[in-house]
Amino acid sequence: MSQNKVMSGSISYQQALGNYHLQKQSLEGFPAVELSIDEKQLLKEFHPDHRHETITELQVGPNKGDRCHKQIADVLQADSRIDAADLAGTRIRETDVLVIGGGGAGCAAALMAAEAGAKVILATKLKLGDSNTVMAEGGIQASIEKGDTPQSHYNDTFKAGHQSGNKKLIKKLVMDGPETIRWLIQQGMQFDLNEFGDLLTRKAGGTSANRVVYFRDYTGLEMMRVLREAVKNSDVDVWDYSPAVELLSNESGHCAGAIISSLQECRYVQIKAKTVIIATGGIGRIHLNQFPTSNHFGATGDGLVLAYRLGAKLRDLDSFQYHPTGVAYPQHLSGTLITEGLRSSGAFIINALGERFVNELKPRDIVAAAIIRECQEGRGVVGDSADGKNVMQGVWLDTPSLEARKPGILKKRFPKLVQLGLKSKIDITQTPMLIYPTLHYQNGGVVIDENGRSTIAGLYCVGEVSGGIHGRNRLMGNALLEIISFGRRAGARAVKDRKTRGHKQITIDHISNLRRELMQNNMPMTSKSPLLFPEYAQFDSAKNSTARNSSSTFCGVCDQ
Amino acid sequence: MNHNLNDKQTNKKNENEVSLSINGQPITAPDSLSVIQALWHAGYPRVKGVGCLDGVCGSCSVMVRRADSSEIKMELGCQLLIEDGMDVFFSVFELPPQHNYELSRINTSWDVQTEFHKIFPEAEKCRHCNGCNKACPKGIDVESGVELAVKGRFRESGELFVECVMCNLCMTGCPEFIDPNHVGLFARRVTGYFHTRPSNLINQLEAIRTGQLDVDIEEQS
Incomplete structure (x- = not known):
């Protein structure tokens, strides 16, 4: 309170x-x-x-000097969970494309990459489909009604974002709208239709036309169960209970994979990948300003931390959406x-x-x-x-x-x-x-281009973890559109971009750089990130106690 | 505002606290909490089987027996308010292998019924034991849904599964190893895939394809 x-x-x-x-x-x-x-x-x-007292300036990293919410700054400027010693003897797996996150954006990206013939691993913190997508029930925007146009959709989106969104990204988003709906229907998704089989539409706050298509008040649930089924029936290799705790980089600083913490096996696995797509969603479970949140249990901003540590530029870290x-x-x-x-x-x-x-x-x-x-x-x-x-x-x-x-x-x-x-x-x-x-959405995030590429080679970010499309305030229905539109773009592009030769050397040198920078700036380094789970789930204390007492019969982490 | 479960208010003992057992552990917590919140409140870590906390992801299925009954019911742990004397267990069922199919391999809508029986051969063996219906935490008439799909009435079947959160509990309740929720989802998907052809969408796609609609990023509204 x-x-x-x-x-x-x-x-x-x-x-x-x-x-x-x-x-x-x-x-x-x-x-x-x-x-x-x-x-x-x-x-x-x-x-x-x-609330000015909640804003600070970042002390380290590519956004040094930028405004940032204090609670976000705390996780961006925390110590890594990983030491070089943790990697000795870990299992190593290789893939073309590694997708981190099992919501709508991750599934769309994985499906596109697999369809293009790439070997794809999708690693997700909980179970496939455990995400904010499944709870995004209001609908998805696409200009399809007679008289409505992508231009109006563009104008509404730009205006609602207080003229600070990236114009090129918004253009791609709105032009993809109708095609995104078609693609979802081809995955087997249903929408509410009128008696003639046309899509029903309704207005959203801040839109100039009826532009939200929907399925009852279960749009996200319908979308997610269809995409989950599509992924499970594809060649995508799905890793449940496998949060990413750090990215890997190669000799040139490009992204080269990730370190996964297998919750069920209680150990780390390294996944070497030619490209990595982060689709980890938002930050609601950090409970900014002590607000309650509408977000999924796993929404702890992990992707922001991983990308920032590797040097990816972020934006609008002081702008969040509180759903009325x-x-x-x-x-x-x-x-x-x-x-x-x-x-x-x-x-x-x-x-x-x-x-x-x-x-x-x-x-x-x-x-x-x-x-x-x-x-x-x-x-x-x-x-x-x-x-x-x-x-x-x-x-x-x-x-x-x-x-x-x-x-x-x-x-x-x-x-x-x-x-x-x-x-x-x-x-x-x-x-x-x-x-x-209720704390609902992270407006900003990782800076991306029209195909979801971050400023780090080999690293893509799609969905809520990315920033720039919604400026400083998002319209209803644009998030579901974004995850499919940009998820598909990144998945297709990642396959094209993959290096034909593997990386020469895989390192976690960027962590040493981070620690040096934190120390030089007298940062406390007492806490570690990514958080993985909200504090009240007591994940880290459970891990420690099972390590001490392997006979524990009540581990809420791995059920062992 | 009240998400903070270590709140002083909720820590002090008061007459609204109830005692129950979760995964065999005795727990005392205020009756305004859900099963998952009660576990956290009592200091037990819980990560597995926690999902959206909104009743739609199906991850937190629990078995519950209430004090006044010997019946065991299936519920969702995020939606279930704790009661005095409750006995709750988180389900940890391993999932049987799934059926494998791709919609794009079904050539026309005339073939759906044939393909359905190839993909789900056990569906017609339903012995109407009501096990799936009892297992469903959403109160879906699962058994009728399977029956309709077997008869080729996919649109009707799918309508029954609108509220399905794919928690897979009905799979565990089926002695014939039918995957009823996946049958329902198949019924829903083929309906969308073959029969959703909205003219308003198709017209707009055509206008974009032919270049009649585009976006000028410098135009001001």
């Missing part, structure tokens, strides 16, 4: 429920209260990115995402006084900042939960009014949310959900 102080004299849960009334009118009949400050000022005062509608209650689901599809379909956000306070279809950073403002200025719903123990705060996501205006829509289009409500004993057709922004 430390960063999210609850105002005293705020409005209690029960009181706020009393202020809440069903709104059967349409958007026009129930106008939002005009924001009383302009959007720039709103972001500056209330968006978590603008995370669950605030019940507690065990705190931070869980409620899809933007609800707002796209017309659900209001209501404060404790029963008022709308922002146009719900503004870009995510604006809506999130507006919610935080309501809570900080005493118009949020605050109080004890039903058991009187846990303090929570938030505003209402008005599902009952949406249901009243469009009977049946919740069950038909949002079965996942209905289920979530049932499990929490909340009937979302009758009672609004309490929501608060």
